[in-house]
Amino acid sequence: xxxxxxxxxxxxxxxxxxxxxxxxxxxxxxxxxxxxxxxxxxxxxxxxxxxxxxxxxxxxxxxxxxxxxxxxxxxxxxxxxxxxxxxxxxxxxxxxxxxxxxxxxxxxxxxxxxxxxxxxxxxxxxxxxxxxxxxxxxxxxxxxxxxxxxxxxxxxxxxxxxxxxxxxxxxxxxxxxxxxxxxxxxxxxxxxxxxxxxxxxxxxxxxxxxxxxx
Amino acid sequence: xxxxxxxxxxxxxxxxxxxxxxxxxxxxxxxxxxxxxxxxxxxxxxxxxxxxxxxxxxxxxxxxxxxxxxxxxxxxxxxxxxxxxxxxxxxxxxxxxxxxxxxxxxxxxxxxxxxxxxxxxxxxxxxxxxxxxxxxxxxxxxxxxxxxxxxxxxxxxxxxxxxxxxxxxxxxxxxxxxxxxxxxxxxxxxxxxxxxxxxxxxxxxxxxxxxxxx
DNA sequence: CCCATAAGCGGATTTGTGTCCACTTTTTAG
DNA sequence: CTAAAAAGTGGACACAAATCCGCTTATGGG
Numbered sequence: 001x002x003x004x005x006x007x008x009x010x011x012x013x014x015x016x017x018x019x020x021x022x023x024x025x026x027x028x029x030x031x032x033x034x035x036x037x038x039x040x041x042x043x044x045x046x047x048x049x050x051x052x053x054x055x056x057x058x059x060x061x062x063x064x065x066x067x068x069x070x071x072x073x074x075x076x077x078x079x080x081x082x083x084x085x086x087x088x089x090x091x092x093x094x095x096x097x098x099x100x101x102x103x104x105x106x107x108x109x110x111x112x113x114x115x116x117x118x119x120x121x122x123x124x125x126x127x128x129x130x131x132x133x134x135x136x137x138x139x140x141x142x143x144x145x146x147x148x149x150x151x152x153x154x155x156x157x158x159x160x161x162x163x164x165x166x167x168x169x170x171x172x173x174x175x176x177x178x179x180x181x182x183x184x185x186x187x188x189x190x191x192x193x194x195x196x197x198x199x200x201x202x203x204x205x206x207x208x209x210x211x212x213x214x
Numbered sequence: 215x216x217x218x219x220x221x222x223x224x225x226x227x228x229x230x231x232x233x234x235x236x237x238x239x240x241x242x243x244x245x246x247x248x249x250x251x252x253x254x255x256x257x258x259x260x261x262x263x264x265x266x267x268x269x270x271x272x273x274x275x276x277x278x279x280x281x282x283x284x285x286x287x288x289x290x291x292x293x294x295x296x297x298x299x300x301x302x303x304x305x306x307x308x309x310x311x312x313x314x315x316x317x318x319x320x321x322x323x324x325x326x327x328x329x330x331x332x333x334x335x336x337x338x339x340x341x342x343x344x345x346x347x348x349x350x351x352x353x354x355x356x357x358x359x360x361x362x363x364x365x366x367x368x369x370x371x372x373x374x375x376x377x378x379x380x381x382x383x384x385x386x387x388x389x390x391x392x393x394x395x396x397x398x399x400x401x402x403x404x405x406x407x408x409x410x411x412x413x414x415x416x417x418x419x420x421x422x423x424x425x426x427x428x
Numbered sequence: 429c430c431c432a433t434a435a436g437c438g439g440a441t442t443t444g445t446g447t448c449c450a451c452t453t454t455t456t457a458g
Numbered sequence: 459c460t461a462a463a464a465a466g467t468g469g470a471c472a473c474a475a476a477t478c479c480g481c482t483t484a485t486g487g488g
Binding site: 053063 | 464465466467468469470
Binding site: 129135138140169171175176179180183185187188191192195203210213 | 386
């Protein structure tokens with residue numbers, strides 16, 4: 001497994017003084033659209049990167065320049081698909097703020113929303129997690145990072161408002177709450193072990209309360 | 215990614231009327247030893263299957279006949295390395311039974327033992343989980359299955375002895391407790407997020423109590 | 429011991445992920 | 459407008475995981 005070349009590309013984009021070229025931006029768009037279509041039709045595993053490049057009308061070098069691995073391509077798609085979800089979450093949390101909903105109830109709601117989002121996106125989540133070259137890349141990615149920050153943030157606010165004990169290591173509690181949402185664990189729980197989404201949601205809500213108040 | 219051929223080999227071994235041939239058994243031994251050595255020296259990722267075959271003095275076809283993927287080889291090694299650990303666990307649980315230790319304390323001890331086992335075997339655990347062709351193969355494997363059965367078993371005994379409420383869905387609680395021990399999650403918690411083994415052990419013990427009594 | 433059968437063998441080959449680098453195109457400053 | 463610099467391109471190529479199948483060997487029954 002060789003050094004991921006996209007790292008260099010990423011650094012170039014970040015440190016360069018120029019904006020992204022128009023042709024490159026258009027190609028990126030094309031690649032993402034082709035990948036989304038092919039993955040939805042055939043499943044990630046049965047689509048090769050050559051397939052994606054062909055469907056996008058670009059060469060392999062172009063594809064890899066932009067997405068250093070198949071896993072990175074999946075993560076980029078996941079990031080896009082999460083945009084709407086994130087907007088919905090922010091909107092709903094806003095509405096709850098207007099109504100002064102208890103923070104732990106907001107957390108419970110968010111965990112349930114996560115369960116449903118993960119359930120409807122399990123193919124791409126699972127592929128993203130499995131296709132990244134380095135094991136820890138998935139958890140360190142932007143989508144999972146956002147989930148984590150939100151959970152920990154809600155816990156912190158709950159503590160600040162006296163709903164839970166402030167001495168808790170809230171970061172660790174947040175991480176423990178999110179562990180079952182790791183794609184492989186989640187797939188095992190939902191698809192293999194047969195727990196319903198309602199069961200999982202209820203369990204996470206109960207966990208949040210139990211852990212935060214223990 | 216083509217159909218795993220080892221499935222056919224496995225079925226043959228199970229349904230065949232014959233015992234394993236002596237040469238095949240010896241080759242299997244040789245392969246496992248070579249792999250253990252090379253993986254320990256260079257890390258799983260830097261060792262190719264050709265390296266293992268050469269070191270074992272067998273051909274590639276022989277290697278793959280026995281271990282359908284690199285991940286399966288890792289799992290087999292993990293299974294072996296877990297033997298001593300399992301024996302130690304059984305022995306310790308026996309000793310606790312003699313002393314009538316509360317079941318939840320036994321569970322807490324087991325969870326802590328798991329944390330330590332996972333910490334000292336994270337390279338192989340991580341590789342096994344990441345190298346298996348199908349995402350769910352790891353969790354369904356024998357080592358993880360044993361962990362799961364033991365945790366759920368201890369919870370059930372705790373309920374039977376009135377230490378925790380029996381109405382709980384103990385299976386789900388056990389699964390939630392084990393989620394942070396999934397290799398990728400565990401690596402993230404311990405190596406990336408900086409939680410010590412003591413912190414993780416304490417958190418799992420507290421989780422067990424909180425979840426089971428909630 | 430012999431023979432038939434089934435298990436087992438291995439190295440050439442395939443496949444998909446990822447790399448390489450000479451060439452092309454876009455952008456910006458003068 | 460022009461030239462230089464930097465971003466970007468793509469298809470040949472490398473590599474490691476995995477497959478294939480004709481050939482070999484071990485086993486058990488007669």
